[in-house]
Amino acid sequence: MxxxxxxxxxxxxxxxxxxxxxxxxxxxxxxxxxxxxxxxxxxxxxxxxxxxxxxxxxxxxxxxxxxxxxxxxxxxxxxxxxxxxxxxYWRLPVGRGRAARSRADLRWSPLGDPAVAESLVLDIFAGYAGHYLANPLFDPAAATAGYAEWARGSAAEGVCLALYQTGEGEPRAVGLATVEDDGPCTEILLAGIVSAAQGRGLYAYLLAAVEERARARGAGEIVISTQGHHTRVQRAWSRYGFEPVRTxxxxxxxxxxxxxxx
Known part of the structure; x- marks a missing residue:
């Protein structure tokens, strides 16, 4: 929502x-x-x-x-x-983020390929405990498919970005964020790091990518939300500079x- x-x-x-x-x-x-x-x-x-x-x-x-x-x-x-x-919901004034030191092996760019966006989301959100899982009428697999559909649409509409890491061979996508721009506000809708790259401090660079994009378009704030029990990601938001605003x-x-x- x-x-x-x-x-x-x-x-x-x-x-x-x-x-x-x-x-x-x-x-x-x-x-x-x-x-x-x-x-x-x-x-x-x-x-x-x-x-x-x-x-x-x-x-x-x-x-x-x-x-x-x-x-x-x-x-x-x-x-x-x-x-x-x-x-x-958490909120960050654009320009107030505590971005990590830049790394030469990381870059971000818009992601316009719906199939790649879907693949990333299916990995990132596998087993995600959203509100649908509270209801036995709702098939968890269908809920995950809904996130994939959401990501495909975002990529097709040009409101999706990916974080890439370079190494041996071609750069590989290690993170994804879909956003919605509404006047001075940019809302992060789906965001995460692929399972194989989690635990390496990359999530802060994904947030920095969204903030850089928001600054470039003149946005004044970024908002993001999650289920209340997902405290790990909320700690990451706090470290970056986000503050909780509504529940x-x-x-x-x-x-x-x-x-x-x-």
Whole structure:
């Protein structure tokens, strides 16, 4: 979910569950998304009415974590409420990053080949524990395929970059980041280092590549997010200079009778 959708308040506070055609096709059930922004979003009653009015198999609800009383209320709406972790956002003013010392064997460049982007993401995000894994209706393999589709689209649209390492032979891609530019903000959507190169301090160079790109286009800030339990990558963000700014909860509201019985 894009940062602007989570932060921007609607002109008239409302709650609307919108169909997610791609997720519905991917997981073989009807899915709607309902997002409550951090500032100026609706109170609980409109959210309750939107959930009650939905005929979708699953409503994926995302709302600010400080609304701590909402989850208990969600349990009364006749659906099974599956707590699907939290989404933590971090932010960095462009130019404030603590980049590592430059290395002659590392460089970055835009990645426009969808097939290469897909290959990198399938390696980087193999076994990634995203919010889909909380729901037994969702096939983990289909979730991973969704990340690959996302990366392919980013490469085709020119908003994907790769980190390359030189050595013997041709430079090889060791990291990938997909981004979304929205005015003065650049959001990192997918980012990581391939499994064979992890643990070598390369992730900071990938962040530096995104920051360099953002600076070149005149962006003022970079934002990035992950599930709350992914503390290792959040420590890397902190070392680079990012600071945490918001947390949202993700809840899957499943129509009765769809979840397997224990």
């Amino acid at each position: 894009a940062w602007r959708h989570l932060m921007a308040a609607p002109t008239v506070p409302a709650a609307v569950a919108e169909a997610s055609a791609r997720e519905s096709a991917r997981f073989g059930c009807s899915i709607e998304r309902l997002t409550v922004p951090a500032e100026g979003g609706p109170a609980f009653p409109p959210v309750r009415e939107a959930v009650l009015a939905s005929a979708a198999d699953v409503v994926i609800l995302r709302y600010p974590a400080e609304r701590v009383d909402w989850f208990a209320k969600l349990l009364t709406l006749g659906r099974t409420a599956v707590l699907a972790d939290s989404l933590v 949202f909860l993700t809840v899957h509201l499943v129509r009765p009778g769809l979840l397997p019985q224990a």
